[in-house]
Amino acid sequence: MDMVRVFDPVLIELRETLLRMAGRAEAILEKSLRSVWERDLALAAEVARDDLDIDRLDVEIDDKVLKALALQAPVAGDLREVVAIKMIANDLERIGDLARNIAKSGAHLAGQPMIAIDPMLALLASDTQQILQRALDSFSRSDVEAARSVLDEDDRIDAQEDAVIASVLREIPESPSTAAEAVDVILIAKNLERVGDHATNIAEGVILIFEARNVKHASKLAV
Amino acid sequence: MLLAPSDSEAEVIVPEPSTEEFRPKMNATAVDVYYGDTHAVKKVDLPILEGDVTALIGPSGCGKSTLLRCFNRMNDAIAACRVEGEITLEGRSIFDAEIDVVELRARVGMVFQKPNPFPKSVYDNVAYGPRIHGIARKGPEMDAIVASSLERAGLWQEVKDRLQESGTALSGGQQQRLCIARAIAVDPEVILMDEPCSALDPIATAKIEELICELRGRFAIAIVTHNMQQAARVSQRTAFFHLGELVEYGRTEDIFTNPVQERTRDYITGRYG
Numbered sequence: 001m002d003m004v005r006v007f008d009p010v011l012i013e014l015r016e017t018l019l020r021m022a023g024r025a026e027a028i029l030e031k032s033l034r035s036v037w038e039r040d041l042a043l044a045a046e047v048a049r050d051d052l053d054i055d056r057l058d059v060e061i062d063d064k065v066l067k068a069l070a071l072q073a074p075v076a077g078d079l080r081e082v083v084a085i086k087m088i089a090n091d092l093e094r095i096g097d098l099a100r101n102i103a104k105s106g107a108h109l110a111g112q113p114m115i116a117i118d119p120m121l122a123l124l125a126s127d128t129q130q131i132l133q134r135a136l137d138s139f140s141r142s143d144v145e146a147a148r149s150v151l152d153e154d155d156r157i158d159a160q161e162d163a164v165i166a167s168v169l170r171e172i173p174e175s176p177s178t179a180a181e182a183v184d185v186i187l188i189a190k191n192l193e194r195v196g197d198h199a200t201n202i203a204e205g206v207i208l209i210f211e212a213r214n215v216k217h218a219s220k221l222a223v
Numbered sequence: 224m225l226l227a228p229s230d231s232e233a234e235v236i237v238p239e240p241s242t243e244e245f246r247p248k249m250n251a252t253a254v255d256v257y258y259g260d261t262h263a264v265k266k267v268d269l270p271i272l273e274g275d276v277t278a279l280i281g282p283s284g285c286g287k288s289t290l291l292r293c294f295n296r297m298n299d300a301i302a303a304c305r306v307e308g309e310i311t312l313e314g315r316s317i318f319d320a321e322i323d324v325v326e327l328r329a330r331v332g333m334v335f336q337k338p339n340p341f342p343k344s345v346y347d348n349v350a351y352g353p354r355i356h357g358i359a360r361k362g363p364e365m366d367a368i369v370a371s372s373l374e375r376a377g378l379w380q381e382v383k384d385r386l387q388e389s390g391t392a393l394s395g396g397q398q399q400r401l402c403i404a405r406a407i408a409v410d411p412e413v414i415l416m417d418e419p420c421s422a423l424d425p426i427a428t429a430k431i432e433e434l435i436c437e438l439r440g441r442f443a444i445a446i447v448t449h450n451m452q453q454a455a456r457v458s459q460r461t462a463f464f465h466l467g468e469l470v471e472y473g474r475t476e477d478i479f480t481n482p483v484q485e486r487t488r489d490y491i492t493g494r495y496g
Contacts (some may be wrong), residue, residue, distance in 0.1 A: 005433070006432055006433060006436055065479065071455040071456060072455070073456075
């Protein structure tokens with residue numbers, strides 16, 4: 001039956017808005033990290049502005065989801081997708097906030113260009129960006145396997161964060177004058193770890209859509 | 224939002240400012256309908272907008288179908304029925320002495336609850352209106368009208384090889400689409416639909432809903448429905464009636480996400496009705 005359902009254009013528009021938001025979230029994370037590596041104050045200021053665009057899309061998705069639920073009463077896979085899109089939008093909005101935190105630390109560090117940044121932070125950053133990208137690709141390509149692989153990465157990100165913090169803490173007694181900058185590096189690591197958590201949530205949303213399984217907190221709740 | 228934000232006895236409808244998207248094709252003003260001593264519709268103001276679908280919802284006996292039938296003077300045929308107030312089409316009163324009721328019903332077509340094809344061929348069901356209105360008599364001109372009407376009603380592919388079969392031999396959903404094709408064959412400006420899906424199964428209903436969405440824009444459509452989800456899915460404007468009164472009228476998304484009136488809220492959330 002080649003029927004175009006009344007609901008299809010609604011769902012397509014929701015998906016497209018979410019993908020637009022996803023693109024912005026990846027870009028803002030990239031920009032916030034560049035502001036750190038390049039000690040670029042101007043880039044850090046741009047991040048705050050870019051975050052407002054993400055917030056606007058978040059509000060747009062809220063409106064569209066409310067309207068879709070009220071007017072279309074979706075069921076089954078349609079319902080799961082609408083709910084998951086709302087959940088994923090929350091995560092993307094939070095990633096925008098975390099990028100703004102990273103840029104704030106970047107702005108502090110820009111005032112101290114001679115202080116070296118722990119190289120382990122760069123590794124944590126690139127791995128976090130990669131799993132965020134994989135989580136978002138799993139949504140756009142309807143790829144449940146990719147979503148599942150994101151869930152396996154979270155422990156590694158946590159371990160990398162711990163390693164950055166341990167390394168920075170070791171440095172502080174040796175150069176107490178740079179303790180303030182060390183705190184910023186720790187904060188950046190913490191924010192990246194949180195981005196990783198949101199990437200995990202996004203992947204869980206994708207699994208909810210395609211497998212109708214809620215895998216949130218699965219390991220904790222299984223005990 | 225067109226209503227004052229209270230559910231008081233005297234509900235005042237505030238006219239919406241004239242905007243690009245608010246173009247009344249028809250307008251009911253202070254319409255009362257009586258069946259003998261029964262006051263079925265009470266001082267109702269309601270626009271039917273150009274290019275939009277307006278849904279009339281409310282519990283049984285609320286006056287919605289009675290009001291719908293006023294828009295093409297179907298109530299004229301009921302002896303005990305008295306209509307007061309004003310209804311205009313393109314600004315002109317449909318009760319004007321110079322208005323020909325047959326012509327009015329060509330401009331304001333109607334689709335009923337139960338599909339009611341004539342006991343004629345599929346072709347003749349659609350050709351009937353254009354023939355009596357002198358739009359076309361026969362030949363290629365009529366063939367083109369029949370084909371394009373069936374096409375627009377989403378039925379052409381299913382009946383193009385069965386044009387000479389009886390309209391009553393089609394399935395219920397096909398018969399209803401045939402009735403829609405018949406209504407649009409005379410190129411109406413307004414289509415009134417009185418619970419057009421209540422006798423149909425879910426698949427046939429989905430097809431009619433899809434068709435309504437496609438016809439929107441070309442016609443002003445008013446639909447009476449008991450199915451609130453149908454009203455939500457297909458309409459841009461919703462009017463909620465209760466005990467003969469128009470309780471609330473507004474954009475469908477406002478009515479279904481944040482109705483102003485308590486009675487509307489209770490009805491659409493299933494608390495009474």
